[in-house]
Amino acid sequence: MRLFHARGYDAVGVAELGAELGIKPPSFYAAFGSKAGLFERALRRYAAGEANIFARALAEGGDVATVIGRTLALAAALYPGQNGTAGCLVLDGARNSADPEAQALADAAKREGCAAVRDVIATEAPDRADALADLVVVAMMGMSAAARDGADRERLERVAAMMDRTFRRELAGA
Amino acid sequence: MRLFHARGYDAVGVAELGAELGIKPPSFYAAFGSKAGLFERALRRYAAGEANIFARALAEGGDVATVIGRTLALAAALYPGQNGTAGCLVLDGARNSADPEAQALADAAKREGCAAVRDVIATEAPDRADALADLVVVAMMGMSAAARDGADRERLERVAAMMDRTFRRELAGA
DNA sequence: GATTTTTTATAGTGACCGCTACAAAAAAAT
DNA sequence: ATTTTTTTGTAGCGGTCACTATAAAAAATC
Numbered sequence: 446m447r448l449f450h451a452r453g454y455d456a457v458g459v460a461e462l463g464a465e466l467g468i469k470p471p472s473f474y475a476a477f478g479s480k481a482g483l484f485e486r487a488l489r490r491y492a493a494g495e496a497n498i499f500a501r502a503l504a505e506g507g508d509v510a511t512v513i514g515r516t517l518a519l520a521a522a523l524y525p526g527q528n529g530t531a532g533c534l535v536l537d538g539a540r541n542s543a544d545p546e547a548q549a550l551a552d553a554a555k556r557e558g559c560a561a562v563r564d565v566i567a568t569e570a571p572d573r574a575d576a577l578a579d580l581v582v583v584a585m586m587g588m589s590a591a592a593r594d595g596a597d598r599e600r601l602e603r604v605a606a607m608m609d610r611t612f613r614r615e616l617a618g619a
Numbered sequence: 620m621r622l623f624h625a626r627g628y629d630a631v632g633v634a635e636l637g638a639e640l641g642i643k644p645p646s647f648y649a650a651f652g653s654k655a656g657l658f659e660r661a662l663r664r665y666a667a668g669e670a671n672i673f674a675r676a677l678a679e680g681g682d683v684a685t686v687i688g689r690t691l692a693l694a695a696a697l698y699p700g701q702n703g704t705a706g707c708l709v710l711d712g713a714r715n716s717a718d719p720e721a722q723a724l725a726d727a728a729k730r731e732g733c734a735a736v737r738d739v740i741a742t743e744a745p746d747r748a749d750a751l752a753d754l755v756v757v758a759m760m761g762m763s764a765a766a767r768d769g770a771d772r773e774r775l776e777r778v779a780a781m782m783d784r785t786f787r788r789e790l791a792g793a
Numbered sequence: 794g795a796t797t798t799t800t801t802a803t804a805g806t807g808a809c810c811g812c813t814a815c816a817a818a819a820a821a822a823t
Numbered sequence: 824a825t826t827t828t829t830t831t832g833t834a835g836c837g838g839t840c841a842c843t844a845t846a847a848a849a850a851a852t853c
Contacts, residue, residue, distance in 0.1 A: 453715030455629060459841055469802055470842070480841065536764065540714045541627030555768065576777045579770070583778045586768075587761025590710065591753070594729065594760075603750045604757045611785035633811060643832055644812070654811065799850070810839070821828070 446487035451529035454484055454539045454547040481546040484538075488554050491534045498523060499562055509569045510616055513581055514609040516562075520585055521601035524592035532589035570616055577615060584608045620661035625703035628658055628713045628721040655720040658712075662728045665708045672697060673736055683743040684790055687755055688783040690736075694759055695775035698766035706763035744790055751789060758782045 448457045448465060459480050463473045477483040495501060502515035524532050535558060539551035559582050566581075567574035588601050622631045622639055633654050637647045651657040669675060676689035698706050709732060713725035733756050740755075741748035762775050 452717070456715055456717040458839075460839090471803095471844095472801060474842065475800080537714070540711065540764070540767070541630055542715070543626070543630040552768070575774075576781070579765070579774050579778050580781050583758065583761035583765050583782075585761070586764035587757035587759070590714070590760035590764055591757050593714070594726070596753070600749075600753050604753050607750070607754050607785060607789050610788070611781060614784070614788070615781050632809075634809090645814095645833095646831060648812065649830080795853085797850100797852070799848105801846100801848070803846085804844090806841105806843070808840080811837100813834100813836070815833090815835105817830105817832080819828105819830070821826100823824100823826070 446490055446534070447528065447530055449484060449487050449538050450491070450526070450534040451531075453537070454542045454544060454551075479546075481544065481550065484547055485550050488535060488538070488550055492554060492558070496523065496534065497558075499558065503561075503565060509566055510613045512565060513562075513612050516581070517584060517588075517605040517608050517612075518602070520588050521598060521605040524588055524601055525596070525598045526592065531595075532593040533585065536586050536589045537593060566616075573615075577612065580612060580615065581608075620664055620708070621702065621704055623658060623661050623712050624665070624700070624708040625705075627711070628654075628716045628718060628725075653720075655718065655724065658721055659724050662709060662712070662724055666728060666732070670697065670708065671732075673732060677735075677739060683740055684787045686739060687736075687786050690755070691758060691762075691779040691782050691786075692776070694762050695772060695779040698762055698775055699770070699772045700766065705769075706767040707759065710760050710763045711767060740790075747789075751786065754782075754786060754789065 448462060459470060459473060462480070462483060463469055466473070468476070473483075477486065491497075498519035499512075499516045502512045502519055505512075505515060507515070520533075526532065535551060535554045539547040542548055542551075559578060562581055563574050563578035566577045570577060584604075588596075588604060591604070592601060622636060633644060633647060636654070636657060637644055640647070642650070647657075651660065665671075672693035673686075673690045676686045676693055679686075679689060681689070694707075700706065709725060709728045713721040716722055716725075733752060736755055737748050737752035740751045744751060758778075762770075762778060765778070766775060
């Protein structure tokens, strides 16, 4: 998960993944079936843990604006990463990958996350849920990309604060 | 340029690039020196043409808010692309690339573009130019990523309109 | 302790990568 | 028209890719 997160799907080889896990290729394939098989498990583990910032923000309760603002703040705190693991694995892990299977896996995870955001927004603004969800997702994708390009937490937090104000205004009135 | 734009630096091979240009590998290396050499020329051509949406927006004049709003609208119109060339070549062309030379070339082009945005914003808001430029750049990176994930023009235009309102509000008052 | 089953390491599969040596063909110069 | 230079195509360089056949070691069963 860490290697995929740090360098992206294509840039990491099976031999290196095995070395990180302390196993050799045959054991790797016995355990995961394929490189994409491990990627799928990495995506699931990622989405099931603390990296799922929207789920964490949602768990703390509050109205939609509070949840979204908390999500953006968590993104700013998490996306700088450590050991090169910047940005979001789901959003950017298979970006520009030549492997259609990896693309499909990441795409499915993205759709799941985006749908969760949209559904929560729809509880307060059913008519504009799609547009508002797009706003949030574009903000997260942009922050993930900026983090991968080296943006630190301070810069991301400034952006997150502005995006939070934007979302509240857009949610409140047309 | 089109192949790099559509699939990213690593996913395109020299043989395929040569086939697109109607030349064989030896002629390719005689003309461009290396794969990264062609990528550099592609980035320059991209930034020198109509894909440099900020330069186009700036050329039409107006105050900072007008220029930024126009930039975001142009991004929404351009980023869906055609023949798979979605998003921005500079922002996403070397994303997750394993080649440090390609990364450095794209990074330099990004810095150049970001500096241009910051400098223009600084003419009206010198104190908050960095933060406001980050907001714009994150918006563009997010729209580029969303376009690469299949977002169409309509969705991007809705996001661009919201980001335009955000920028005007943030520029106007703290 | 002997036998069977599972797991692992060694080694290598064909395919593709960026890149290039070499020689044939085309162009230019004499 | 002959020679020289440039350009180009053929073929292949070493290297890495995801993946696997085979056989040795370890574990489990009898």
